[in-house]
Amino acid sequence: MKHPLQLIGAVCLCAALLTGCGGDSSDVEDSPSMGENLQQTEQDARKGDPIQMFGLGMTYYNGAEDVKKDDLLALIWLTLAAEDEDLKTDPGLMQALAELNRSVADADKANAEAQIKKIKAGFPKK
Numbered sequence: 001m002k003h004p005l006q007l008i009g010a011v012c013l014c015a016a017l018l019t020g021c022g023g024d025s026s027d028v029e030d031s032p033s034m035g036e037n038l039q040q041t042e043q044d045a046r047k048g049d050p051i052q053m054f055g056l057g058m059t060y061y062n063g064a065e066d067v068k069k070d071d072l073l074a075l076i077w078l079t080l081a082a083e084d085e086d087l088k089t090d091p092g093l094m095q096a097l098a099e100l101n102r103s104v105a106d107a108d109k110a111n112a113e114a115q116i117k118k119i120k121a122g123f124p125k126k
Helices: 004-019 034-046 050-062 071-081 091-103 106-121
Strands: none
Touching: 034 050, 050 071, 050 091, 071 091, 071 106
16 A cells, blocks of 8 residues: 555645645746646656556646646546556545546547557556
8 A cells, every 4th residue: 555645745746736836936937837747747647657647637637727627638547547556446536537437428438548558558567
């Protein structure tokens, strides 16, 4: 089982991605944008990190500062995150997946399954 702090880290990542990183705004020009943070999160998620998958999926599920809400990408990343033993019972994850499964069209779900297989094929071999 993963340490509870790892799950807290995912929640903090989601919060940071969704709300920005408060504090002194004089450094805004030097700090990476939400989109840049999201790119790094996606790179980590594509390496098989379920916490990053969860954060990425929730960011797409909720939408954020300069990240448009995208139900298809949310479904893809949250489905992958739900395969993790420690995350598969997370109430927020389960609720988001249930809502996405109701709202995403069947044709889009087929596309999501194809994308999930492609992403999983790129995971490092254990």
